Amino acid sequence: MDPIQLRVKRQERPDNEPYWEEFAIPYRAGHNVHSLLMEVQLRPVRADGTATAPVVWDASCLEEVCGSCTMFVNGKIRQACSALVDSLSRPIVLEPMKKFPVVRDLAVDRSRMFESLKRVKAWVPIDGTYDLGPGPRISEEDQQYAYALSRCMTCGCCLEACPQVNSHSEFIGPAAIGQAVLKNLHPSGPLTKEERTAELMGVGGIVDCSNAQNCVMVCPKEVPLTRAIGDMGRQATKKFFRDLFRR
Amino acid sequence: MAEQRYIVVGGGLAGLMTTIKICEAGGEVDLFSVVPVKRSHSVCAQGGINAAVNTKGEGDSTAIHFDDTVYGGDFLANQPPVRAMCDNGPAIIFLLDRMGVPFNRTSEGLLDFRRFGGTKHHRTAFAGATTGQQMLYALDEQVRRFEAEGKVRKFETWEFVNALLDDAGVCRGIVALDLRRMEVQAFVADAVALATGGPGVVFGRSTNSIVNTGTAASAVYQQGAYYANGEFIQVHPTAIPGEDKLRLISESVRGEGGRMWTVRDGKPWYFLEEMYPAYGNLVPRDIASRAVFKVVFEMGLGVDGQNAVYLDVTHKDPEELTRKLGGVLEIYEKFKGADPRVVPMKVFPAMHYSMGGLWVDYDQMTSVRGLFAVGEVDYQYHGANRLGANSLLSCLYGGMVCGPRMLAYAKGLKRAAADAANGFVEHQRKRQADVYERIYRMDGTENAYAIWRQLGEWMTQHVTVERYNKNLKRTDDKIIELKDRWGRIGLNDRGRWLNQEVSFVRQLWNMLELARVITLGALARDESRGAHYKPDFPQRDDAKFLKTTKARWTSDGPELSYEDVDVSLIRPRVRKYDTEKSVAV
Numbered sequence A: 001m002d003p004i005q006l007r008v009k010r011q012e013r014p015d016n017e018p019y020w021e022e023f024a025i026p027y028r029a030g031h032n033v034h035s036l037l038m039e040v041q042l043r044p045v046r047a048d049g050t051a052t053a054p055v056v057w058d059a060s061c062l063e064e065v066c067g068s069c070t071m072f073v074n075g076k077i078r079q080a081c082s083a084l085v086d087s088l089s090r091p092i093v094l095e096p097m098k099k100f101p102v103v104r105d106l107a108v109d110r111s112r113m114f115e116s117l118k119r120v121k122a123w124v125p126i127d128g129t130y131d132l133g134p135g136p137r138i139s140e141e142d143q144q145y146a147y148a149l150s151r152c153m154t155c156g157c158c159l160e161a162c163p164q165v166n167s168h169s170e171f172i173g174p175a176a177i178g179q180a181v182l183k184n185l186h187p188s189g190p191l192t193k194e195e196r197t198a199e200l201m202g203v204g205g206i207v208d209c210s211n212a213q214n215c216v217m218v219c220p221k222e223v224p225l226t227r228a229i230g231d232m233g234r235q236a237t238k239k240f241f242r243d244l245f246r247r
Numbered sequence B: 001m002a003e004q005r006y007i008v009v010g011g012g013l014a015g016l017m018t019t020i021k022i023c024e025a026g027g028e029v030d031l032f033s034v035v036p037v038k039r040s041h042s043v044c045a046q047g048g049i050n051a052a053v054n055t056k057g058e059g060d061s062t063a064i065h066f067d068d069t070v071y072g073g074d075f076l077a078n079q080p081p082v083r084a085m086c087d088n089g090p091a092i093i094f095l096l097d098r099m100g101v102p103f104n105r106t107s108e109g110l111l112d113f114r115r116f117g118g119t120k121h122h123r124t125a126f127a128g129a130t131t132g133q134q135m136l137y138a139l140d141e142q143v144r145r146f147e148a149e150g151k152v153r154k155f156e157t158w159e160f161v162n163a164l165l166d167d168a169g170v171c172r173g174i175v176a177l178d179l180r181r182m183e184v185q186a187f188v189a190d191a192v193a194l195a196t197g198g199p200g201v202v203f204g205r206s207t208n209s210i211v212n213t214g215t216a217a218s219a220v221y222q223q224g225a226y227y228a229n230g231e232f233i234q235v236h237p238t239a240i241p242g243e244d245k246l247r248l249i250s251e252s253v254r255g256e257g258g259r260m261w262t263v264r265d266g267k268p269w270y271f272l273e274e275m276y277p278a279y280g281n282l283v284p285r286d287i288a289s290r291a292v293f294k295v296v297f298e299m300g301l302g303v304d305g306q307n308a309v310y311l312d313v314t315h316k317d318p319e320e321l322t323r324k325l326g327g328v329l330e331i332y333e334k335f336k337g338a339d340p341r342v343v344p345m346k347v348f349p350a351m352h353y354s355m356g357g358l359w360v361d362y363d364q365m366t367s368v369r370g371l372f373a374v375g376e377v378d379y380q381y382h383g384a385n386r387l388g389a390n391s392l393l394s395c396l397y398g399g400m401v402c403g404p405r406m407l408a409y410a411k412g413l414k415r416a417a418a419d420a421a422n423g424f425v426e427h428q429r430k431r432q433a434d435v436y437e438r439i440y441r442m443d444g445t446e447n448a449y450a451i452w453r454q455l456g457e458w459m460t461q462h463v464t465v466e467r468y469n470k471n472l473k474r475t476d477d478k479i480i481e482l483k484d485r486w487g488r489i490g491l492n493d494r495g496r497w498l499n500q501e502v503s504f505v506r507q508l509w510n511m512l513e514l515a516r517v518i519t520l521g522a523l524a525r526d527e528s529r530g531a532h533y534k535p536d537f538p539q540r541d542d543a544k545f546l547k548t549t550k551a552r553w554t555s556d557g558p559e560l561s562y563e564d565v566d567v568s569l570i571r572p573r574v575r576k577y578d579t580e581k582s583v584a585v
Helices: A033-042 A111-119 A140-150 A157-161 A174-185 A190-201 A214-218 A225-246 B013-024 B062-072 B079-099 B131-148 B215-222 B271-275 B285-298 B318-336 B391-411 B423-440 B448-462 B469-486 B500-524
Strands: A004-010 A019-025 A070-073 A076-079 A092-095 A102-104 B006-009 B029-033 B152-156 B158-165 B171-178 B183-188 B191-194 B233-240 B259-264 B267-269 B309-312 B345-354 B371-373 B547-552 B559-564
Touching: A004 A033, A019 A033, A033 A092, A033 B448, A076 A157, A111 A174, A111 B131, A140 A174, A140 B131, A157 A174, A157 A214, A174 A190, A174 A225, A190 A225, A214 A225, B006 B013, B006 B171, B006 B391, B013 B029, B013 B131, B013 B391, B029 B158, B062 B079, B079 B131, B079 B391, B131 B152, B131 B391, B158 B183, B158 B215, B158 B423, B171 B191, B171 B423, B183 B423, B191 B215, B191 B391, B215 B500, B233 B285, B233 B318, B259 B271, B259 B285, B271 B285, B285 B309, B285 B345, B318 B345, B371 B391, B423 B500, B448 B469, B448 B500, B469 B500, B500 B547, B500 B559
Parallel strands: A004 A092, B006 B029, B006 B191, B029 B152, B191 B371
Antiparallel strands: A004 A019, A070 A076, A070 A092, B158 B171, B171 B183, B233 B345, B259 B267, B259 B309, B309 B345, B547 B559
């Protein structure tokens, strides 16, 4: 088998210009993009035989549950660990996410996503961790919806694919809306639902969604993002009228 | 006296629970993690969490959970903390439920429970087959709430370098490396908890995340903390081999009725069911892994002549499989390209968990005063073998002990760290910064990642399922050779910004130190107990080895000593799974 041609878009620091490097990795069955980059660590040499520094990228679990290794693989936003080389066309082209600041090479800073979770208060306001007895009863149907939303691993694919998330917009993006809906769904949700919903009725909130539906198409965990956005839209409308008549 | 300060290193389940407990009592925490805490290795836990809630009319109790755990651990765990953990199980499940963990439900809307290995009871609560991920997210959210209130300061993409020890050897904070700026800083605190997880990466490829290098545990071991029971390494029977990692296929697959088999005389042979009629496919992991080794290597019955056996759920209802096991079946589908609902999975054992870890007392404090350890990095709860779904429980319970004990310890200090901190802080920071400067200057011919791969191959081949003294000795010689080669590493990246190679070189040294603890602990223990199995010494030897191994760092290698195990609650008895467990006396 021919060596695997790999093109990587690199960048030394956040404010430096990016550049491309090519590598040729000896073929072995069973490689994924992560293990290709490990081969570069072992032999950090460009395809032309000159030495370079090993490629830098984020990774942790390698089984698509931690959300770390999101990048563009052949133009598609996905996780490097589950990108199996035998199913990819070659050369394999790797680029960092574009909607988050590059830290170095393929590693990016996604802290805005964690900040968004603070904004929508994506937590259940428990009284404390002491023993207060069993939790509320929940129907299997509600649990299944909650579970589907709760599998969001903050990987950022949905923000990357959303046309409304860009440098001219303050749109919070699909992931955080999904988490707000998840927490509103919990039996204790109504206690803080108003605050969460209000946050998403303001600038950068629910009205900024243009219904392109790219988010559900790229989500590796099949989180029902458009259903969640629809639910939040209805919750916002209800709140709008409630607030109107309360005045 | 200055206000007490607390540091927690590691943002998995144990670290987050410790943090929550401190904040809830009014303390403030500096939380350090190499990855954003939501990406910690706890996300990989699949099958569930044990607690004897007894909702299935089986007469389960926390006492039976305790006995199963001690028996499953081959009596090596000190019993009082295990008893306390099991007794607290139900309350912990209820707490997680209140936090919003989407546990699977019964038709009545109650928590559902399933079977797991080493027990006869439905005792494992689960959220699909991504229970650890769901639990981590719930705790992450609670910590974010404290962060929004200003009670938690997160230092994500920071690496623990070592403990800041004062002249009396008391821990007064930490030295840490900012992985982006590559700068070393000191942080003063009255109490420090390490919740840094297991050492899977020492074995090269394992089911662990690549952040599980054991580097923090090894660093404090080299500073004088005891490392206990290092030789007890759990090999999980069912994983899918890969180039980069060995991906876990959860024990819950068997809990939900999955069967292991291979082909013998042209017919399926359900070897676990035949060898262990009482527990069948739900024997503990050490037993199942040895059975797979026997079938594949001794009998030559691997599937298609490969190192593999079948794990089969094709007889189950596909819709129910998706609801209860979707997350794990999806991993097989994505990484192997076949649907386990239709085709039996091909699996093989893989290094999975370390029962050993930093020695701690019942307050989770290590042998270094002021330094605590909690979660997989401690050795406390699982003895010689951990039962499935007990790790999540031990992380949470350990955190519930650790947080309050840190507060009590710090409040009892005569001098706060901030007052006691003087010249030694900057001196120790500078020393560690100098270590990194020396790494930056390494210009030999060796590649750090190549040394690591060799370490992994040797450890996996000789220090996992079957251990022979001759091979353990050779492995230790090899590790010493690799340490020598470490000194001849040539750095390929001299960048001063997010230089992953530089931090890896330091981790690698720590991995080599820890590898010796694991290997020499195994060499010295001439018996078989739980996950530690020597074919030349097939019996458990309570007279000599019903003892905790304690390793102390010396410049000539680990010095081993032994400590009696507290067996005051359940008298040790023979552990076997082919027949029903005898009743505890």
